[in-house]
Amino acid sequence: MPAGLDLDRDIHEQLFLRTVPGAVDYLFADVSELPGMSVTSRTRDGLYITINGPLRPLANVRYYIGAAIVLGDEPVHTLRSSARDGVLSALAETVNFRIAPIGDERWNLRDALESEGFVNSATDWDINIDSGDAGMLAEVGRLYWTKRFVSLQRAPASTTPVIASVMARLAKVEPGHDVLDPFCGAGTLLAVVADTAEPKRLLGSDHDRRWVDTTGRNLAGVETPMLLWRGDARTIPLRDATVDRVLSNLPFGKRVGSHIGNRGLYPAVMREIARVLPRQGRAVLLTEDKRLFTQTVQRTRGIRIIKQITFSTGGAHPSAYVVTTRRTR
Numbered sequence: 001m002p003a004g005l006d007l008d009r010d011i012h013e014q015l016f017l018r019t020v021p022g023a024v025d026y027l028f029a030d031v032s033e034l035p036g037m038s039v040t041s042r043t044r045d046g047l048y049i050t051i052n053g054p055l056r057p058l059a060n061v062r063y064y065i066g067a068a069i070v071l072g073d074e075p076v077h078t079l080r081s082s083a084r085d086g087v088l089s090a091l092a093e094t095v096n097f098r099i100a101p102i103g104d105e106r107w108n109l110r111d112a113l114e115s116e117g118f119v120n121s122a123t124d125w126d127i128n129i130d131s132g133d134a135g136m137l138a139e140v141g142r143l144y145w146t147k148r149f150v151s152l153q154r155a156p157a158s159t160t161p162v163i164a165s166v167m168a169r170l171a172k173v174e175p176g177h178d179v180l181d182p183f184c185g186a187g188t189l190l191a192v193v194a195d196t197a198e199p200k201r202l203l204g205s206d207h208d209r210r211w212v213d214t215t216g217r218n219l220a221g222v223e224t225p226m227l228l229w230r231g232d233a234r235t236i237p238l239r240d241a242t243v244d245r246v247l248s249n250l251p252f253g254k255r256v257g258s259h260i261g262n263r264g265l266y267p268a269v270m271r272e273i274a275r276v277l278p279r280q281g282r283a284v285l286l287t288e289d290k291r292l293f294t295q296t297v298q299r300t301r302g303i304r305i306i307k308q309i310t311f312s313t314g315g316a317h318p319s320a321y322v323v324t325t326r327r328t329r
Contacts, residue, residue, distance in 0.1 A: 002142035006090040007056035013086035016137055017064040018046045020162045022311035026169060027063035034058060043133070045312075055090060059148050062165040062196070066144045068137035075129065075136050076112045083116075087140055088127070096121040097138075100130035149195070152218045155185040155211055159249045159286065163311055164192040167247055167284045167320050170307070173197035177244035180204070180276065182233035182269065187215030189247045194222045202226040203243065205233065234268035236276055243276040246283035250293070262289050266296040274303045274325070281325045288318040302326060 019027050021044050028047060031037050036053025048070065051058060058067070069087055071078045079095075082088040088095050096119045099106050109129070110120055127138040141147065145161050152161070159167070167189060173179055175198040181189050184204035193199055202224050206212050209230045216228055231237060233248075250269070251262060266289070273283050283303075287293045297305050307322035 002059070002147040004092045005055070005059075005142045006092065007059055008054045009090045010053055011055060011086050011090060012052050013050070013082060014040070014070040015049050015051060015087070016046055016068045016070055016132070016134075017049060018066050018068065019064045020160060020311050020313050021045050022309055023063050023162050023166050026166050027061065030061045030063060031058070034061075048134075055087070055143075059143065062145070062149070062192075063162055064145070065160075065162055066139055068132075068139045069127070070134075071129070071136040071138055073135075075109060075138070076116065079113065079118070079127075079138065080116055082138075087143075091126060091142075094119055095127065096125045098122050098125035098128045100128065102129070102131045102136070150191065150221075152188055152191055153186050153214050154188070155214065157249065157251075158186050159188045160313055161188065161192065163286065163313065163318075163320070164188045165196070166309065166311075167286065168192045168196050170309070170320060170322050171245045171247050171282060171284045173199050173245050176200045178203060178242065179245045179247065180236075180238070180243045181248045182231075182236055182246070182272070183248045183250060184215045184228070185211050185249065187218040189249065190215065190226075191218050191222070193245075193247065194219065194224045199224055199245075203238070204228045205231040205236070207232055234265065234272060236272045238276050240275050241278035241281075244278065244281055246273050246277065246281075246285070248283075248285055250285055250287040250289070259289060259292070262292055266292055267299070270296050270300045270303070273323070274300050277303070277325045279325055283323040284320055285323060286318050286320050288316055290319055293321065297321070297323060 034057045038050050039047050041048045129138045177199050178201045179193050179199045180203040182205050184206045190202045190204050204215050212228050212230050303323050304326050305321050306324050308319050310319045
């Protein structure tokens with residue numbers, strides 16, 4: 001949990017929770033069940049909420065990237081109120097602010113906030129003031145995902161933590177399950193599973209030794225037993241029907257791999273996933289090479305797609321597919 005933020009102090013505030021398009025439903029479901037929280041409206045990439053109570057339950061929700069104070073038409077008044085009984089009152093020290101290039105009003109706002117005792121700091125800020133689609137917002141630095149949870153080293157095409165959290169939820173990992181990621185990269189999916197479920201063992205492989213090593217570093221504090229190896233996902237060195245759950249961010253053919261390469265890779269990988277999954281096994285797989293993926297699953301004996309969730313991130317629109325076994329053994 002973020003240092004320097006009193007999560008147990010009762011606050012009264014209107015916030016915008018920013019997430020990834022495709023994850024809003026999961027964020028809505030979690031926030032709606034929290035005491036003292038009410039959702040006032042939703043957008044394609046987030047929720048507007050009112051909070052009357054402690055921050056801790058909200059800080060534990062994994063389905064948003066960051067939170068911002070809704071400033072409205074009177075940002076100085078709103079921030080003054082927040083410092084009295086809102087999110088800013090939970091900070092342990094003077095509030096440092098940064099203002100994005102929002103036009104000529106930037107300088108008047110800067111001067112007004114400084115006169116209120118806030119400290120202008122472009123690099124070491126607690127709130128970043130910027131304009132959004134529905135008006136001005138003040139992003140709260142200590143409520144970013146990486147401040148609330150562990151900060152992980154990343155590979156060039158790493159799964160974003162929010163998408164990883166949704167995928168882990170879709171996987172329905174239960175105590176005693178072995179969980180495999182055959183394209184583990186930096187290990188984001190395995191780290192999130194370890195933090196949100198109680199798997200028996202984590203299994204991860206990648207064709208590149210440096211990413212296997214990075215996964216090991218990212219999982220260094222995890223108590224769950226694990227086995228990591230450098231290997232080819234087309235030949236998984238595990239016995240038939242021995243992996244309960246598979247989660248993986250497949251090569252899209254953009255930053256990693258190619259569509260032509262995927263035409264040979266996907267069929268071989270899906271045959272292996274179908275082989276290692278037992279009856280009632282489940283895989284959650286992320287890709288933007290969607291037509292090839294769905295055709296491959298349709299042609300692979302013993303598995304089927306039961307759900308598809310489409311996200312929007314970094315200019316890409318990948319889908320997470322839930323794949324289950326349909327064998328009778």
